[in-house]
Amino acid sequence: MQPIKLKGVPGSPYTRKMLAYLRYRHIPYELLIGNQDEALGLPQPKVQLLPTVYLPNDTGELEAHVDSTPLMRRFEHMHAGREAIPDDxxxxxxxxxxxxxxxxxxxxxxxxxxxxxxxxxxxxxxxxxxxxxxxxxxxxxxxxxxxxxxxxxxxxxxxxxxxxxxxxxxxxxxxxxxxxxxxxxxxxxxxxxxxxxxxxxxxxxxxxxxxxxxxxxxxxxxxxxxxxxxxxxxxxxxxxxxxxxxxxxxxxxxxxxxxxxxxxxxxxxxxxxxxxxxxxxxxxxxxxxxxxxxxxxxxxxxxxxxxxxxxxxxxxxxxxxxxxxxxxxxxxxxxxxx
Ligand SMILES: N[C@@H](CCC(=O)N[C@@H](CS)C(=O)NCC(=O)O)C(=O)O
Missing domain, CATH: 1.20.1050.10 (Glutathione S-transferase Yfyf (Class Pi); Chain A, domain 2)
Structure with a gap:
């Protein structure tokens, strides 16, 4: 499983939400802090918010996503085991x-x-x-x-x-x-x-x-x-x-x-x-x-x-x-x- 690349900082609650979720789900990630994304030539999201999560599209190219709630629903479908949304x-x-x-x-x-x-x-x-x-x-x-x-x-x-x-x-x-x-x-x-x-x-x-x-x-x-x-x-x-x-x-x-x-x-x-x-x-x-x-x-x-x-x-x-x-x-x- 390729680690998920994301950009964030400890003072951003939504970054913390995503990291704690990924840790619990055993989904590997790479956290980019500060301007580390710039050197990697990563794409920019439409709205600049933290965390920014970089995910491959259908052609394998990385796209920048923000908004923890829909992202987590996506991860629930992408990765099996230790799901964090009640079955009911x-x-x-x-x-x-x-x-x-x-x-x-x-x-x-x-x-x-x-x-x-x-x-x-x-x-x-x-x-x-x-x-x-x-x-x-x-x-x-x-x-x-x-x-x-x-x-x-x-x-x-x-x-x-x-x-x-x-x-x-x-x-x-x-x-x-x-x-x-x-x-x-x-x-x-x-x-x-x-x-x-x-x-x-x-x-x-x-x-x-x-x-x-x-x-x-x-x-x-x-x-x-x-x-x-x-x-x-x-x-x-x-x-x-x-x-x-x-x-x-x-x-x-x-x-x-x-x-x-x-x-x-x-x-x-x-x-x-x-x-x-x-x-x-x-x-x-x-x-x-x-x-x-x-x-x-x-x-x-x-x-x-x-x-x-x-x-x-x-x-x-x-x-x-x-x-x-x-x-x-x-x-x-x-x-x-x-
Ligand atoms: N709804 C978004 C909210 C993300 C958000 O508001 N992030 C804050 C940091 S915690 C941010 O980037 N604010 C803009 C700024 O600080 O310039 C989510 O759930 O991820």
């Missing part, structure tokens, strides 16, 4: 939904804490540039630190982090720590004794929130140290046997709290974003968790809502029925548009 189609759908929450909502907390508080800005500003340029001189490092911090702080508004939304984001982070703490205490992973792509997506944001950025890391240590320890373990599951998926009848009860949290925050955000986009507006204004929420419309997240619906529509009627039963009363059912 209804649970596979719920896995997709939780993965989307981690990738698209929990990342707001990650970006917010990193670029909102002084201690976090200083730490990320210092370490991030070194990850892609270990040999930087002190002058280069200083210049890069200022540039990165300035650029990222100026982008806080993109994920919806501002003085109005900060308290909603922070309260949701504290709640998810508690929810995951209780879930992990009862079972090793979201879907039982076997890690799913939703685990890797949650883990990815938590590598930063619980193990790098000082403000959210301190909160984790105080509220739910187990969640930090879990994050360390999910980092490398290559030595662990693949366990069993949770029984379908037990899943609804064990995931209830997590799904309610998704219904409380991510569902209204996705819906308001799609509605604002449909109305041709540039900014969405809504209420999330009882507080006002304002952020620029995010076209990619309108697609996320569409993909959730496509995944749901691709299920047969009996599985759709089971999904509806699991989502009933969590507010996630509002995401499913007839």
């Amino acid at each position: 189609p209804a649970l596979a759908f719920v896995n997709y939904l939780i993965e989307d929450y981690a990738d698209e909502w929990l990342t707001k907390a990650m970006f917010h804490y990193r670029w909102h508080y002084e201690a976090d800005i200083d730490m990320a500003g210092t370490v991030l540039p070194l990850w892609s340029a270990l040999q930087a001189s002190p002058e280069q490092h200083r210049a890069r630190k200022a540039l990165i911090a300035e650029r990222q702080i100026s982008r806080l508004y993109v994920v919806g982090s501002n003085n109005i939304t900060a308290s909603v984001i922070e309260a949701s982070y504290e709640r998810i720590l508690g929810i995951l703490d209780r879930l992990i205490a009862a079972q090793r992973f979201v879907f039982g004794a076997r890690p799913a792509t939703a685990d890797f997506a949650l883990y990815a944001q938590l590598t930063q929130l619980t193990r790098f950025d000082p403000t959210p890391s301190a909160l984790c240590l105080k509220i739910a140290p187990r969640v930090g320890a879990w994050t360390d373990i999910v980092d490398d599951l290559s030595g662990q046997p693949a366990g069993a998926w949770i029984c379908a009848q037990d899943a609804a009860a064990s995931l209830q709290e997590l799904l309610c949290e998704i219904g409380r925050t991510h569902a209204p955000a996705l819906l308001a974003n799609a509605q604002a986009m449909q109305a041709g507006e540039q900014t969405m204004h809504t209420t999330i968790d009882g507080a006002p929420w304002t952020q620029p419309v995010f076209p990619y997240q309108a697609k996320c809502l569409q993909w959730i619906n496509e995944a749901y529509q691709s299920l047969d009627a009996s599985h759709r029925q089971r999904v509806l039963q699991m989502l009933d009363g969590t507010n996630c059912e509002t995401l499913l548009i007839d």
Whole structure:
């Protein structure tokens, strides 16, 4: 098996999601850090995002791909054994939904804490540039630190982090720590004794929130140290046997709290974003968790809502029925548009 070439850095949660997934799946990879891709003459993706994954097309030529969620579905089909998507189609759908929450909502907390508080800005500003340029001189490092911090702080508004939304984001982070703490205490992973792509997506944001950025890391240590320890373990599951998926009848009860949290925050955000986009507006204004929420419309997240619906529509009627039963009363059912 040829190793999969990918480009990424440790401070990119989606890079971490992909690497931990590949390690667990025993899929060999080669990680290119910094500008190592340039010397190899690798193709550029249409949108410059990390991780960038280089895969051969039908004629054997390498093509650059971004977006961890569809890439993982591709790897699930390309490689057999230790699959990370539940066999049960209804649970596979719920896995997709939780993965989307981690990738698209929990990342707001990650970006917010990193670029909102002084201690976090200083730490990320210092370490991030070194990850892609270990040999930087002190002058280069200083210049890069200022540039990165300035650029990222100026982008806080993109994920919806501002003085109005900060308290909603922070309260949701504290709640998810508690929810995951209780879930992990009862079972090793979201879907039982076997890690799913939703685990890797949650883990990815938590590598930063619980193990790098000082403000959210301190909160984790105080509220739910187990969640930090879990994050360390999910980092490398290559030595662990693949366990069993949770029984379908037990899943609804064990995931209830997590799904309610998704219904409380991510569902209204996705819906308001799609509605604002449909109305041709540039900014969405809504209420999330009882507080006002304002952020620029995010076209990619309108697609996320569409993909959730496509995944749901691709299920047969009996599985759709089971999904509806699991989502009933969590507010996630509002995401499913007839
Ligand atoms: N949906 C994408 C998101 C990837 C993404 O946003 N990556 C971030 C780094 S974690 C990025 O490259 N941002 C652009 C930048 O930093 O310039 C995925 O799942 O892979």
